[in-house]
Every structure is written in structure tokens, then in C-alpha cells.
Amino acid sequence: MTIFWAIIRHELKLTARQPGDLLLIVSFFLLTTSLFPLAVGAEPNLLARIAPGIIWVTALLSVLLSLPRLWEPDYNDGSIEILMLSALPLELIVLAKVLVHWLLTALPLALLTPLVAVMFQLDIQALPLMVGSLLLGVAALSLLGSIGAALALGARSGTVLVALISLPLFIPILIFGVSIADMALMSLPSEGAFLILAALTLFALPVGILGTAWALRLAVSN
Amino acid sequence: MAIANPCLPWLALLTVACLIWGLYLSLFASPADYQQSETVRIMYVHVPSAWMALFIYSVMAIASLVAVIWRHPLAEIAAQASAPIGAAFTFCALVTGSLWGKPMWGTWWVWDARLTSVLILFFIYLAHMALTSAFDDPARGRRAAAILCLVGFVNVPIIKFSVEWWNTLHQPASVLKLGGPSIHADMLWPLLIMALAFKLIYLCLLIVRMRNELMAARVRNLTAARARG
Amino acid sequence: MLKVSDLACMRGEGCLFSGLSFELKEGQVMHLVGSNGIGKSSLLRLLAGFSNPLSGDIEWQGENIHQDLTRYRQDLVFLPDQAPLKKQLCPDDHLNFWQRLLGFKDGVSGDVGLGKVSDLPTKMLSSGQRRRSSFLLLTGTRKLWLLDEPFVGLDSQGVEMLLEKIEQHRQDGGIIILTSHIALDMPNCTVLSLTEFTLTQFVVS
Numbered sequence: 301m302t303i304f305w306a307i308i309r310h311e312l313k314l315t316a317r318q319p320g321d322l323l324l325i326v327s328f329f330l331l332t333t334s335l336f337p338l339a340v341g342a343e344p345n346l347l348a349r350i351a352p353g354i355i356w357v358t359a360l361l362s363v364l365l366s367l368p369r370l371w372e373p374d375y376n377d378g379s380i381e382i383l384m385l386s387a388l389p390l391e392l393i394v395l396a397k398v399l400v401h402w403l404l405t406a407l408p409l410a411l412l413t414p415l416v417a418v419m420f421q422l423d424i425q426a427l428p429l430m431v432g433s434l435l436l437g438v439a440a441l442s443l444l445g446s447i448g449a450a451l452a453l454g455a456r457s458g459t460v461l462v463a464l465i466s467l468p469l470f471i472p473i474l475i476f477g478v479s480i481a482d483m484a485l486m487s488l489p490s491e492g493a494f495l496i497l498a499a500l501t502l503f504a505l506p507v508g509i510l511g512t513a514w515a516l517r518l519a520v521s522n
Numbered sequence: 523m524a525i526a527n528p529c530l531p532w533l534a535l536l537t538v539a540c541l542i543w544g545l546y547l548s549l550f551a552s553p554a555d556y557q558q559s560e561t562v563r564i565m566y567v568h569v570p571s572a573w574m575a576l577f578i579y580s581v582m583a584i585a586s587l588v589a590v591i592w593r594h595p596l597a598e599i600a601a602q603a604s605a606p607i608g609a610a611f612t613f614c615a616l617v618t619g620s621l622w623g624k625p626m627w628g629t630w631w632v633w634d635a636r637l638t639s640v641l642i643l644f645f646i647y648l649a650h651m652a653l654t655s656a657f658d659d660p661a662r663g664r665r666a667a668a669i670l671c672l673v674g675f676v677n678v679p680i681i682k683f684s685v686e687w688w689n690t691l692h693q694p695a696s697v698l699k700l701g702g703p704s705i706h707a708d709m710l711w712p713l714l715i716m717a718l719a720f721k722l723i724y725l726c727l728l729i730v731r732m733r734n735e736l737m738a739a740r741v742r743n744l745t746a747a748r749a750r751g
Numbered sequence: 752m753l754k755v756s757d758l759a760c761m762r763g764e765g766c767l768f769s770g771l772s773f774e775l776k777e778g779q780v781m782h783l784v785g786s787n788g789i790g791k792s793s794l795l796r797l798l799a800g801f802s803n804p805l806s807g808d809i810e811w812q813g814e815n816i817h818q819d820l821t822r823y824r825q826d827l828v829f830l831p832d833q834a835p836l837k838k839q840l841c842p843d844d845h846l847n848f849w850q851r852l853l854g855f856k857d858g859v860s861g862d863v864g865l866g867k868v869s870d871l872p873t874k875m876l877s878s879g880q881r882r883r884s885s886f887l888l889l890t891g892t893r894k895l896w897l898l899d900e901p902f903v904g905l906d907s908q909g910v911e912m913l914l915e916k917i918e919q920h921r922q923d924g925g926i927i928i929l930t931s932h933i934a935l936d937m938p939n940c941t942v943l944s945l946t947e948f949t950l951t952q953f954v955v956s
Contacts, residue, residue, distance in 0.1 A: 306851035317839035317872070378831035381801065382888065385824045386852045447673055451666045455656035464649045465670060468642050469677050472684035479688070496687075500680070511673045514590070518665050521802040522762060522793075593803070659762075743765045 303388040304396050311400040321369065325362050326408050332358045333416045344421045351420035352430060352481035359409050359434055360470055363441045367449040367462050370401050370442075371516070375453045381520055390513045398446050398508065406438035426484040433497060437477040440501040443508025444469045450515035454522075472500055526729045533729070537722035544719045547712035562709075564622040570717040571615035574724060575643055578608030582650075583675035586668035596732075598664040599739075601671060602654050603731035607724055609647035615640055635689035639682045646674045660739065752776050753798075753895065753926055758807035760793050766805060767793055768948035773941075777894075777924040780917065782935050785945035791930040792832060794945065795897045798928065799829040811895070825854070825893070832899040834885035838874040842884040845873075855891035863887055864912050878904040889916055896920060898929035 315322060336354045337347060374380040383393050410431045417427050448465035452458040476497040483490035548566035582604045588597035619637060620630045631637070650667050657663035752775065759769035767790035775781055783791045796802050798809060800820045809816045816823045836845060842865050849855065863886040873881060882904045889896065896917075902910055910933075917927055918937060 303852055303854070306848060310848045310852075313844065314837055314839060373837075377837070378833055378835035379837070381799070381829055381831055382835050382849070383852065384801070385827060385829060387821065387825050387854060389821060447669075451653060451670055452656070454662070455653070455666075456658070457656065461649075461652055461656050464645075464652050468645045468649060468681065469673070471642060472677075472680050475684045475688045503680070507673060507676060511669060514669050515666065518662070518669065520796075522659060522662060522796075746765050 303386050304392055307383070307388075307393060307396040308400055311397060315400075315404055321366075322404060322408060325366050325405060326412060328365055329358055329362045329409060329412055330416070332361065334419070337420075348421045348423060349485070351417060351422040352426070352478050352485070354420070355413060355416055355430065355434070356437075356474055356478045356481075359438065360441060360474055362409060363405055363438060363445060364463055364466060364470075366401070366405050367445045367466065368452075368459050370397065370446055370449045371453055371512075371519075372449070372458065375519060380516060384516075384520065390516060391509050394446065394509050394512045394516070398442050398512070401446070402439045402442040405442065406435050409438060410434050422481075423485055426481045429484045429490060429494070430481045433477045433480040433494065436494075436497055436501055437473050440473045440497075440504040440508075441470055443501075443504040444473075446508050447511035447515060450512045450519060453515070453519040473497070473504075476500060527733065530726065530729050533722065534726050537719060537726050540715065540719040540722055544712060544715035547715055552708050552712045561622060561625045564618050565709075566712055566716045568615060568618035568622055569713060570720040571611045571618060572640065573717055574611035574720050575608060575615050575640060577721070578604050578611060578724060579643065579647070579671075579675070579678070582608065582671050586671040586675075589665070589668045590672065595661075598661075598668060599732050599735050600728065601668055602664050603728055603735055604724075605647055605650045605654065605667070607727050607731070609644065609651060611720070611724075612640060612644045612647055616644060633689070635682075635686040638689070639685045642681055642685070643678065646678070650674070660742070752812060753928075754808075754810040754813075755798075756808050756810075758794075758797065758809065759805040760790055760797055760802075761805040762790065762793055768945050769805070769807075771807070771945075771948045773943060775926050775928070775941075777926060778921050778939060779926055780921055780935075780937060780940040781928045782940055782942045783928065783930045783945065784932075784942055789945045791945060792899055795829070795899050795928065795930065799827060799897050800824065801829075827895045827897065828853075828888055828891070828893045830885060830888060830896070830898045830901055832903070834881045835888075836873045836881055836884055839872055841872050842869040842876075842887060845884060846887045846890070849888055850890075853888075853891055853893070864908065879906055879909060883909060883912075886913065886916065889920070894925050896925060896927045896929070898927065900930055900932075902931050902933055 333354055336350070340346065340350070371380070374383065384390060386393070413431050413434060414427060417424075417430065422430070445462070445466045448462045448469070451465060452461040455461050476493050480490045480493045480497060483493060544566070548563055552563070552566075554560050554562060582601045585597045585601040585604070588594050589601060616637070619640070623632065624630050650670055653670055654660075654663045654667040657666065754774045756772045757769075758771040760767045760771075771794075773781070783794065785791055793802070797804055800809075800816050800823060803817070811823050811826065814823075840848075842863075863883045865880060865883055868876060868880060873884065876884065882901070886901075901913055905913065914935075914937065917929075920927060921937075921939065
């Protein structure tokens with residue numbers, strides 16, 4: 301357990317010493333969401349209706365953008381081999397790293413969502429659900445995306461490849477994530493969708509951890 | 523592979539025979555639908571293609587499982603060789619579906635649950651092919667693709683389920699249901715023959731592609747040996 | 752004790768070497784030599800359990816290393832050919848993290864001759880200093896050291912220091928396998944040339 305926390309602290313320290321990376325995602329999220337009114341028109345009713353979808357798609361793209369940084373630096377500088385020398389099973393090392401990744405993407409996105417929601421005239425009663433679904437859904441995105449990031453290690457054009465691999469896996473999360481807020485907007489009960497999103501996240505936990513561990517073992521094997 | 527090679531010419535012959543028979547049955551011998559008239563004949567290409575799209579992905583998943591567990595190189599190559607064939611059948615299913623949709627629904631494309639999930643399956647095939655070919659070391663690409671194939675395989679039912687859920691939320695039953703409750707034997711037989719023909723096409727292409735890949739690996743190996751001096 | 756029997760190694764689709772057997776006891780050093788691309792690094796990665804041999808066995812203390820890889824790795828330090836450092840962290844940070852990660856006992860001196868620069872971020876260090884920082888991995892009590900080109904980038908004092916470290920570890924009953932293009936003059940050191948084991952053979956199918 302000490303090793304688990306040591307990895308988490310190490311990862312947090314890495315980001316703390318280089319906070320620019322965090323800012324990058326945050327700015328991307330804000331900038332991309334503000335493109336939509338410019339493209340589809342600033343009609344308040346329209347914006348309020350499509351706001352959950354826009355926030356979710358942009359959050360998804362932000363996660364995608366941050367994924368190459370999850371494993372690639374460790375792979376390139378050989379840290380991954382050092383991590384694998386520890387007494388902690390690789391699966392738990394993956395869990396620690398993904399946990400930090402989730403913390404450092406989901407939290408900023410969730411904090412910014414109220415701001416974007418105001419800009420889109422989103423109904424205030426849908427906001428808590430929107431933030432909650434993001435926190436939950438981004439965990440699943442981190443887990444599933446981690447597989448793609450690990451599989452693309454050592455490949456040519458890794459970034460595009462990560463997107464190509466991860467996006468089909470992201471689709472269910474997107475569908476249920478958006479529909480939670482959508483249903484709240486239509487004053488329909490959204491517990492069902494929320495539970496399904498939670499189930500998907502729970503399912504993504506073993507798949508993401510085992511898939512990533514497999515992919516990492518493959519990546520160091522040559 | 524030693525058994526497969528001598529079989530190939532016979533298999534090819536059987537495939538052609540089966541295909542001609544199936545095409546004759548479906549294009550000339552079978553009746554036109556009372557509602558859809560002649561356009562129903564698209565079904566004889568469309569439905570077997572869609573079946574093949576799923577069938578080949580399942581074959582790839584099994585091959586990948588064998589590759590991951592027993593590290594069998596032939597299984598990896600089988601999965602690699604299958605992917606483009608599967609993608610082609612999936613594309614064929616999408617295109618024929620679209621062509622069929624125009625006279626039936628009046629539009630080339632609808633975001634109907636089935637079409638959308640087949641489209642996503644097509645994307646997964648593309649990702650698989652891209653990953654296979656993204657490495658300088660082909661063996662590495664094949665192994666990475668095997669992991670992706672398995673991860674995709676457990677996700678396909680979930681994607682299908684979520685797309686259907688999404689569809690009922692957004693488009694409640696706007697799409698015409700096709701085929702009706704049962705299909706007449708005059709139409710079923712050509713369909714089954716065509717499905718068999720498509721399976722045989724797959725088998726032939728698979729053997730040829732695997733043979734190609736093995737030869738390419740041999741060439742790469744000889745080149746690598748020369749680089750080592 | 753490390754025992755390797757009839758080992759064959761694959762890289763990509765081809766075979767690098769085969770029929771490799773050797774045995775190393777406590778207090779022995781093995782120096783791997785051979786021209787570029789012959790498979791020295793690949794052998795080290797095989798020995799660290801990162802890749803699987805095409806055939807043959809690697810046994811540590813009488814047990815195949817793939818039986819319980821996590822346990823075997825706890826007796827092992829693997830030093831990659833490039834220093835596994837993070838640009839924004841200083842050598843002290845690295846030592847701190849590695850001590851926790853690899854379960855090194857506290858209080859082991861991490862003196863690798865970095866002196867005053869040990870609290871500067873890695874991005875400000877020279878390649879020789881980075882190489883020295885990576886030797887902080889060698890501060891624990893893990894028995895088996897696998898060092899991939901550890902002498903690259905070091906000045907003469909650095910080489911001297913590493914040689915001392917290796918000799919000390921050897922006397923403490925450690926086993927060291929390293930690759931290097933410089934000739935090593937130390938007791939109990941076997942030189943293994945991979946050239947004799949190379950083989951060009953088609954493996955796939």
C-alpha cells in the first residue's frame with residue numbers, strides 16, 4: 301500500500317512541477333466549447349438544448365488529448381521498467397496512474413462545467429447531474445483510454461492511433477453521460493441512466509486495468 | 523498451412539460454384555417481394571455481408587485469444603489477415619444497406635440503431651488495421667492488435683446495447699421494420715447459399731492472405747539477417 | 752544463483768541467438784560483449800523477465816523466473832541504457848521515490864558523486880550527471896544487477912566510482928551482468944560473447 305501511495309504522490313509531484321500540462325487541457329476545454337456558439341449560432345434555446353452534448357463531446361476530446369501523456373513519457377524514458385521492478389503488481393500500478401490521471405482531468409473539467417453551463421444558458425437544475433456524470437464518466441474514459449494509450453506505445457503516429465482506438469470504446473460512455481443531463485432537462489427521471497453509467501464505469505475498471513497491464517507488458521517486451 | 527495450401531484450388535472452385543449458384547437463385551430464381559419488388563434482391567448481398575461482419579470479428583477474437591494465451595504466431599497472423607476482409611464485408615453491408623435504404627426509407631442514411639452499430643464495428647475494424655500496421659516490428663503490431671481485438675470484443679455488446687438505448691430515446695420507432703415476421707423458403711434458400719458462398723470467399727481470401735503474410739515475414743527475416751551481417 | 756539453459760531469443764520475427772547456457776553464482780560478474788544489434792540488450796531484457804524467451808529457461812535460486820515474476824523482480828535492479836529520469840525532478844526526488852517504490856531500506860547512502868547538483872532538476876544536468884543519477888537505483892540491497900551500457904557518458908572518475916560500486920556489490924555477494932564496450936579489469940569476471948550463439952533462422956510458422 302505504501303508503494304501505491306508513493307506512486308500517486310510521485311505522479312502528483314510530476315504535475316505540480318510542470319503545471320502547464322494541466323492548463324493546456326483546461327484551455328482546450330474552454331476554447332473548444334466556445335467554438336460551438338460561433339458555429340451553430342447563439343440562439344439561447346438551441347444552446348441550452350445542445351449544451352450537455354457539447355460539454356460531453358469536448359470533455360471527451362480533452363481526455364483524448366491528455367491520454368498520450370499517460371504512458372508515453374514513462375515508456376520513452378524507461379521509467380516503466382523501473383515501476384515494474386517494484387513489489388506492487390502491475391495492475392495496481394496501472395490503477396494508481398489512472399487514478400491520478402482521472403483526478404487531474406475530471407476535476408478541472410468538473411470545476412469548469414458550471415462556467416460553460418452559464419455561457420450556454422443551461423438549466424441550473426441539470427447542472428449537478430451534469431457535473432456528477434462527468435466525474436463518473438471521465439473515470440471510465442480514463443480507464444478505457446489508458447488501454448489505447450498503452451497499446452499505441454512505440455507506434456508511429458501514436459496520437460492519432462490513440463484516438464482511433466479509444467473513440468469507439470468511448471461511445472457508450474458518451475451516450476449515457478449525455479442522456480443523464482438530457483433527461484434532467486426534459487424533466488424525466490435520470491436515475492436509470494446514471495446507474496447504467498455507474499455500471500459502465502465499474503465494468504471499465506477491470507477491462508481498463510487488465511487491458512492496460514497486458515499492453516504494457518507487451519510494450520516492454522522488445 | 524501445409525494442409526491448407528493444396529486445398530486452396532478446390533476451395534476456390536467450390537466458392538465460385540457456390541457463388542454462381544447463389545447469385546442465380548437470388549437474382550433470377552427467387553420471387554420479388556410483394557412490397558419491395560425487385561429491390562429485395564439487395565438483401566441477398568446485404569444480409570450475408572452483415573453476418574460476415576460479425577462472424578469475422580468473432581473469428582478474430584478467438585484467434586486473438588489463442589494468440590494471447592498460447593502465443594501462437596499463426597493465430598496472430600490469422601487475426602491480422604482477417605481484419606481487412608472483415609472490414610470489406612462491413613463496408614459492403616453499409617453500402618448495400620444504404621442503397622437499399624434509399625428506395626425503402628427514402629434516404630441514404632438513417633441513424634438507426636442497427637446501422638449505427640455496424641458503422642461503429644467498421645470503425646473498430648479500422649482501428650484494428652491501423653494498430654496492426656503502426657509498428658516497425660510487425661510481430662509487435664499483431665500482438666497489440668490482438669489485445670485490442672479482445673477489448674473490442676467485450677465492448678461490442680455494450681456498444682450495441684447503448685446505441686439501441688440511445689436510438690429509442692431519440693427516434694422512437696420511426697424506422698420501417700423490414701422483412702416481416704417470417705421469411706419465405708423461396709427467399710431463405712438463396713440467402714443461405716449466398717451466406718455459404720461468402721463464408722467460402724472469406725476462407726479462400728484468408729488462406730491467400732495468411733500465405734502472403736508468412737512469405738512477407740520470411741522476406742523481412744532474410745533482410746534483417748543481412749542487416750546483422 | 753542465476754542459471755540460464757539453452758536460451759533462444761527472438762526479436763521481431765527473427766531469432767537473435769540460441770543455445771545460450773550459463774550459470775552465475777554469488778559474487779560473480781558477467782560482461783556481455785558483441786557487436787551492435789547482436790542482442791545484448793535483448794538478453795538483459797530477457798533476464799529481467801520483460802520479454803519471453805523463444806525457448807529455454809531462466810532460473811533464479813532454482814525457480815523459473817516466470818513462475819512468480821513479481822517476486823523475482825524484487826531481487827533485481829535493471830538499469831536501462833538511458834537514465835530513467837523525469838526532467839522536472841531532481842536526483843534527490845528520484846532517490847526518495849525509488850526508495851519507496853523498490854523498498855530500499857532507509858539510511859542507505861545515495862552518494863553517487865553528484866554533490867551540490869543533487870537538488871537541481873534533471874533537465875539542468877549534463878548527460879554524465881544524469882547517468883550518475885540513475886546509479887541511485889543501485890543503492891538498495893537487491894542482489895541481481897542488470898546494467899545496460901552503464902559506462903556511457905561517464906567521466907573517468909565516474910567510471911572509477913561505478914567500478915567500485917560493482918566491486919563492492921560483488922564482494923557483498925551480488926551478481927552483476929552488464930554490457931559495455933570498454934574492457935573491464937576485475938576479479939571473478941566472465942566475458943560472454945554472443946557472437947558464437949547467433950543464428951539466422953525463420954521463426955514464424
